[in-house]
Amino acid sequence: MEFLTILLDPAIAKAGAVIGAGIAALGAGVGIGRIGGSALESIARQPEVKGDIASNMILAAALVEGAAFGALALGFIVGLA
């Protein structure tokens, strides 16, 4: 019961929200790091298609960031309300 009372404390709720946002940033970092890494590898293999690879990399990064920002937005809402 004590654990539940601690967990329901609004300050803990805010801390949980912000930790969640931090984990979302972690996910974004891992995802975009992998995208960047494979983009660099393919540019190294075939430097002529650098332009194509670069634009596809930016597109994939934006999509991954979309997911991360969803979690970030939730963190904002709970943390500021």
Add this chain to the structure above:
Amino acid sequence: MTPNKYIGYILTRLLMVGFFFFGGSFVLAAQEGHGEHAAQDSSLHEEAIHAAGQEIHHDYETHKGFEPGKMIMEHIGDAYDLHFWGSHEHPVSMPLPVIIYQSGEGFKTFLSSRFHHGHDTYQGYGILQEEYLSPVTGKTYFKGKIVAMNEQGSVNEERNAGLYNFSITKNALAIFISVILLILIMTSVAKAYKKREGQAPKGLQSFIEPIILFVRDDVAKPAIGKNYAKFMPYLLTIFFFIWINNIMGLIPLAPFGANVTGNVAVPIVLALFTFVITTMNGNGHYWRHIFAMPGVPLPVLLIVTPIEIMGMFLKPIVLVIRLFANITAGHIVLLVFFSLIFMFGETSTGVGLGVAVPSVIFTLLLNLLELLVGAIQAYVFTLLSAIYFGMAVVDDGHH
């Protein structure tokens, strides 16, 4: 220039800029309390002080100090005036018109300066200084909203139920400005095409043309296929609208610094348009794939169909979150970097000075990144809308 001369050139310029900031920070330090936004007391408290005949002194004992959270929220959110510069007590701002429709009484128009930044009520309306939870109806009235308020500052809930707010707020003004800018740019480019038929493009035309061709050849045609022309006006519109509003949100000067695309309402409307156009243009192939995915046995179909229906609504929602959260988060980080100066300046001006130089450099670099992010988000929104349109009008020919 040889490499050594190049490095010397850059280092000299950096040193000059560093000395400029170092010297300029002495000017900043010389002004007591400059840039520190003292928190505003509630309007009722200040009215009580006024009534007691006392002056509200901006002295150090009542000085609440710099509140970065408050400052950031004010910059991110909407406002009823254009705040140019100045602290809360002595702001330099331009009031914007408040247009209210009260059911039963008709339209009322007045300038938001009547509210004196939330200190007064006017004609029975006032700006809420703090979030108000009604003990009678349990409804929450949010801070900064115009509500029907009587002289003492309490919310008149019956009157408020018939209140419709059509004011020109900071964001609405920024949208109007961006629309006017876009119309000016595009009509001048169109006129240039008519005037210079057969000739090479010149001036603004040669800047806009590759972008339009980019949207047509790299976004619309690959995503939609052969009847892409029908969707081109909409795709071009949202691309340029989002891009220009993202850029305008980064300019700190008064009518431009409005956080339009970061205001949830604007991406919601854009995604709503995308959703409506996708739904209206869906052919039989599209609907069959949502409600009765072919080649799937019935038990699995019972699971797949609700997921597909959820996906149909979720795709525009993700568009909204991606655009709004990206832009808002960017602005918040910029403001945090900048407010580091004032937060450290609270302890001592020397520390504030020391933090000023790296903070400004970081803010500059982040601003450049935000320019890139603004363009990328416009591109991604347009590309995903085009992909959804393409999925709606696809015709494989094998059903």
